[in-house]
Amino acid sequence: MPEGDTVFRQAAVLHAALGGKVLTSSDFRVPSYATVDLSGRTVERVIARGKHLLMQFGDLTVQSHLKMEGTWHVYPRDEQGGRPRWRRPAHTARCVLRTRDQEAVGFSLGELSVLSPAEETERLAHLGPDLLGPDWDAAEATRRLLSAPQRSIGVALLDQRNLAGVGNVFRSEICFLAGILPTRPVAEVANLARVIELSEKLLTVNRLRIRRCTTANPTAGPPYWVYGRGGKPCMRCGTRVRKSELGEAELRKAAVADRVIYFCPSCQS
Ligand SMILES: [Zn+2]
Known part of the structure; x- marks a missing residue:
């Protein structure tokens, strides 16, 4: 079951794969964000805050929460641009983010939102001190x-x-x-x-x-x-x-x- 440690590790893996990279495409498979297109944007950083996973793009953040079954996978893309084989069923994919050489897929995410900085602050405002955060108190x-x-x-x-x-x-x-x-x-x-x-x-x-x-x-x-x-x-x-x-x-x-x-x-x- 995903807890703070799992989310921290997933953020580290995603940051290593996507941090500083430009997205070549994005695919949000949830109705409310189906038209969002993040291609051309640079992933500034990926961090965990409690059990929330935050991919920050400067003026917006992709926030996800794994809840019970969620997970993010990172797959290398081959030079021909072929599709990597996913280790979870495609119908459970909620978000696909691609760079030139990596593909990150969020499966069965309990929550998925695209937030402005103000919305991000509001979404996380209830959280107490983060056990794994730099501001742990x-x-x-x-x-x-x-x-x-x-x-x-x-x-x-x-x-x-x-x-x-x-x-x-x-x-x-x-x-x-x-x-x-x-x-x-x-x-x-x-x-x-x-x-x-x-x-x-x-x-x-x-x-x-x-x-x-x-x-x-x-x-x-x-x-x-x-x-x-x-x-x-x-x-x-x-x-x-x-x-x-x-x-x-x-x-x-x-x-x-x-x-x-x-x-x-x-x-x-
Ligand atoms: Zn005992």
Whole structure:
């Protein structure tokens, strides 16, 4: 599932392929932007902001959000200008951007917009400090988390207004590593600074990895302590990891898709 680390890596790959290059054609396969033509424009840079991917062209930005299934691929173009073979079905392509030697394709994007600088600012205004951004501010993230002290930490961590970048996998893993139950209200989390530090650390170490991993060894064994391990023994204490429905009502209230959460009832309290 795309989280801040995935988006950061995709932005890095897209920037390496397109940054500073002139588009030879563009193809937006969504009705609202079907007539947009970016050919002749130079891609200034591609960056991630929380879970948003931004391709900046100076006076406009192509903003996308991967949501559940989205991804961007970059394919080299051959000298004859032949079409590269895509690794996802063509009918799921939402945006195709070509330079002389590269083709970037956004598949199954959850959001795709072409924005003016003012619209871009407005679209991102709600985001809290970006865990992987140059302006990361742990004190501000703390302040925002504490502004709704009765909210459970598992829900608060997903809310991009508090801190931008954490998704469903990371919130389970952060709560496990901090030893707190995801249902515990923020006000009762004694080690909130540790929670924030773990969030920043886990996203940072994973931002350029192909395979996300929160355990010590990215090459062997399960990549996660608890996420996706419901019913299996906790790797620390042997207690069965629980998959919970708790917090779903809160999630709906927070306008976030219902999502399960995993925790160890012995290691977390
Ligand atoms: Zn345990």
